[in-house]
Amino acid sequence: MQETRAVELVYVPTRAEVTEAVRIRLRHSPMGRLLRWLLPTAVVLCFLIVVWELAGPGEPELSKAFLFGGLGAFVLVLGPLIPRVTGRQMYGLVEPQGEFRAVVDDDGVSWTTRVSETTSRWAMLPLYVETPSLFVLLSADKAGVGVAALPKQGVSGPGELDRLRGILERHAKRV
Numbered sequence: 001m002q003e004t005r006a007v008e009l010v011y012v013p014t015r016a017e018v019t020e021a022v023r024i025r026l027r028h029s030p031m032g033r034l035l036r037w038l039l040p041t042a043v044v045l046c047f048l049i050v051v052w053e054l055a056g057p058g059e060p061e062l063s064k065a066f067l068f069g070g071l072g073a074f075v076l077v078l079g080p081l082i083p084r085v086t087g088r089q090m091y092g093l094v095e096p097q098g099e100f101r102a103v104v105d106d107d108g109v110s111w112t113t114r115v116s117e118t119t120s121r122w123a124m125l126p127l128y129v130e131t132p133s134l135f136v137l138l139s140a141d142k143a144g145v146g147v148a149a150l151p152k153q154g155v156s157g158p159g160e161l162d163r164l165r166g167i168l169e170r171h172a173k174r175v
Contacts, residue, residue: 006105007164011154013094017134019087021149024129024136026083028175031143039079046072102150104167109137109148120148122171129175135168138175 026032046068053065097113108121125137125148133153139146155161168174 005163006103007155007160007167009102009104009150009154009164010099010156011102011151012099013091013149013151015087015091015095017149017151018091018094019084020131020134021136021147022087022090023083024131024134025138025147026086028127028129028138029143035079035082039075043072043076043079046075100154102154104150104164106167106171108171109150111148126172127175128168128172130165130168135164137168137172 026035049068050065050072053062053068054060097115099113101112103110103112108119109125110117110119120137124139125146126140127138129136129138133151135150135152137146137148137150150164152161155164
């Protein structure tokens with residue numbers, strides 16, 4: 001018979017944990033996969049236009065070359081910053097809530113803070129990813145908006161971590 005006791009986590013989320021959860025969400029969502037393809041393609045196209053303008057037939061249009069060169073550089077620099085900027089924004093919502101208490105059981109996950117209470121059933125978060133410091137729960141929606149993090153630092157002991165992993169394996173698919 002499998003262990004069905006709830007696992008409780010108590011933690012204060014860090015900016016690094018929130019950013020890591022955002023990175024994982026982007027890696028496993030359709031929007032994130034689109035961005036991983038679209039941003040490099042946009043950079044390459046911009047720089048091809050610059051080369052065409054400067055080395056192609058006819059008189060080069062320097063204004064167009066500068067415009068597309070600047071756009072390509074902008075995307076090249078800011079594209080990789082998307083997870084960090086999004087993580088910073090999400091942390092701004094999470095940080096004022098202070099300490100989190102999460103209870104994970106066979107019904108789902110419930111979070112309580114000083115200002116909110118939220119419960120998500122396993123049907124809402126059917127996927128998870130384990131990292132060295134987090135369990136990241138993911139929704140299966142096409143927009144990729146559902147994400148929740150359970151920091152391993154919040155469990156009370158090593159046995160609890162194994163029980164938490166067991167609950168996740170029973171109710172969510174590891175990706």
